[in-house]
Amino acid sequence: MGRVICFDIETTGLEYMRGDRCIEIGAVEMIDGKLTDNSFHEYINPDGKIIPPDSYMVHKISNAFLEDKPKMSVIAPKFLEFIGDSPVVAHNGLDFDFPFINYELQMAGLPQIPRTQQFDSIVIARNRVFGPKSYSLDALAKWYGISLTARADAHGALIDAEILAKVYKELENTAPAPDVSDIITQQHDAFLAHPKIGNDFPYRKFQAHEDELSNHKSFMEKLMA
Numbered sequence: 001m002g003r004v005i006c007f008d009i010e011t012t013g014l015e016y017m018r019g020d021r022c023i024e025i026g027a028v029e030m031i032d033g034k035l036t037d038n039s040f041h042e043y044i045n046p047d048g049k050i051i052p053p054d055s056y057m058v059h060k061i062s063n064a065f066l067e068d069k070p071k072m073s074v075i076a077p078k079f080l081e082f083i084g085d086s087p088v089v090a091h092n093g094l095d096f097d098f099p100f101i102n103y104e105l106q107m108a109g110l111p112q113i114p115r116t117q118q119f120d121s122i123v124i125a126r127n128r129v130f131g132p133k134s135y136s137l138d139a140l141a142k143w144y145g146i147s148l149t150a151r152a153d154a155h156g157a158l159i160d161a162e163i164l165a166k167v168y169k170e171l172e173n174t175a176p177a178p179d180v181s182d183i184i185t186q187q188h189d190a191f192l193a194h195p196k197i198g199n200d201f202p203y204r205k206f207q208a209h210e211d212e213l214s215n216h217k218s219f220m221e222k223l224m225a
Helices: 053-059 072-083 097-107 121-128 137-143 157-172 180-193 210-224
Strands: 003-011 022-031 034-043 088-090 118-120
Touching (some): 003 053, 003 097, 003 157, 022 072, 034 072, 118 121
Parallel strands (some): 088 118
Antiparallel strands (some): 003 022
């Protein structure tokens, strides 16, 4: 497994193309599946961008708190040095964290995190975990019995990075989930192999019609939905 970095960011909003900025980065190091004491955590001055109330209610970080914090141009080189050439994991990272942080890196005139280093735990979860109604970080943490009490009051980048690392470790130890269509086919075949259940079903020597088989598969698909 080697060295892996799990990270999270907090931002002023969701749209970096419209001026939203990163205001916190948290990252933790895992080596061979174990969290180390080596971590990265910085608050960042958003350079004049006002944090709206709805964003503040998520992370409880205010503009007043960030006034004396360094700007991204100071933090970004340190972050790149911390991650090095290790695989970098973020939850829903391909849709949000990686594009956001790469845009910040681009504005700072620095190299972006290459696609070959980017790993999205939500994509991994969808391919390996068969059962949760949601694949949010909270839902996966609860699925694996990982405590969320550390951020009972608000989200925080370092706290979420640590939770992510624990979830990622569980995901790495989870075998890929079978394809739903394979499960349906297996159960359908098992049904055909043992058509008589109990004592009151008549024994039928003729093959089921195509429309019966089709209806049964449709019924199984509804059960598995």
